[in-house]
Amino acid sequence: MAHEVIVMKQPQSVAPRTVPHITTLLICRNTVLHAGLRHILSDTPFALADDVVDPASDISAFAGSEPALILLCESLSPDEYLEILEPLKAQCPAARVVVLADHLEPNAVVRLCEAGLNGLCSPAMDGSSLVTALELVMAGETFLPAAIGLALLEQLSRRSLPDAQVVKATPIAGPAGRLSDREARILQCLMQGDSNKMIARQLDITEATVKVYIKSILRKVQAANRTQAALWAQQHLQHSG
Template sequence: MSHLLPVTTILGCKNSMLREGLRHILSSTRFRLHAESLTHGEVALDETAQAGPLLFILDANLYPSGLAEGVWSLKQQYAQARIVVLSDSFNLEGMKAAFQSGADGYCLATTGCEALIKYLDLVMLGEVVFPSAAFLAAISTHGEEMDLSKEAPAIKVSSLQVASAPEGHDSPIRTLSSREAEILQCLMQGAPNKVIARKLDVAEATVKVHIKAILRKIRVANRTQAAMWAVNHLSSNSADASWVQSSDRLAIHSLR
């Protein structure tokens, strides 16, 4: 099977201890380390190295002032390569910028050895992975505070375009009702169904029906993907956000 092929792997680590730790973790896997490392943000690979699956594992600290630019530069030079960013701590804006520049994964440096291998396997299968618990904690304004220094499970995102261009009149969110838009914003805050039902004064079963409709309309598979989709489409300066706010005003006006 193609996903069992050896993967030429290039490490880009500023910290020598992290680099040696990754070498040890990957030593008995299909991720074959290339002789050269990306210590200064640049590496020259011969045609043999580029012929098969190619993976870059980047320490976010390698690009202290321009992680996104570093990812973009590598993607321009090696378009077929997969890129996974390792970060000491979770940074929502940093993760979004990395994905928008072409990264395929964003993991915490505290991730366990076996979990990291599984995440890398998912990336090589074409999935996008990121620490879902840390992500939900970062976007939640009402949820319980979480310890982001602990290992958080990663989720895979299939057919979800993290980097999105501005939406036009055919934007999926414009098909949502004002109530569905409210619930989507609750999902973006990490609220569970019970909390959403209490906040909107509706039955929990009704919330489930609305969420199912939301997932279908914005074309994602689960509530976590919906939350990340909302982060990218309901920013305060987006046209979609303006539409949601206008929709809410119309709904309020109709009740007067």
């Protein structure tokens, strides 16, 4: 009579995955929005502080909490945002500041970015997109809605129209001539506000490969971030033909 032999293996212990902890402060008097953000950011690296921060309060105690994120979710005028943003950056220079708003004009956004704003997100964004945008900000990127970016590019294009006409008659020299076809394609995607994931899907490559290409592009066009690279492309790539 045949017998079955059952071999019992000892379960192997699996080391818990280390999730980066990002101290996240919230400036928001809207209790509904506060509750929604707390739900969206649960089970993410963004550890939302228990209490809502008052804009006038001293938050210098968080200066050593790196990385740190400050979410500003108040419907204010550009000048009021500046009055809050400047002291925040002075108290916590390393903190990244993101505003949740959808009423700001492009020129106002430029002023805020010059004062240290690191990101602008729409309150209408779905949760996963918001988390992705915040992750990009914490990775050193400046995140702006596509509509704002396109409006800024259009303004820049109108201001530089005489120069653009000269460029059409003169072959492009310098970094544009050293960009590969793939790098030029990725730059066009950056101009459209595409995320790394969207670019990877369009070009059928991995997100890690996209990051490598973007790093190379930033070096070649001497840009500090993808927004500056998109502005550079608006002035050069579209007129290279």
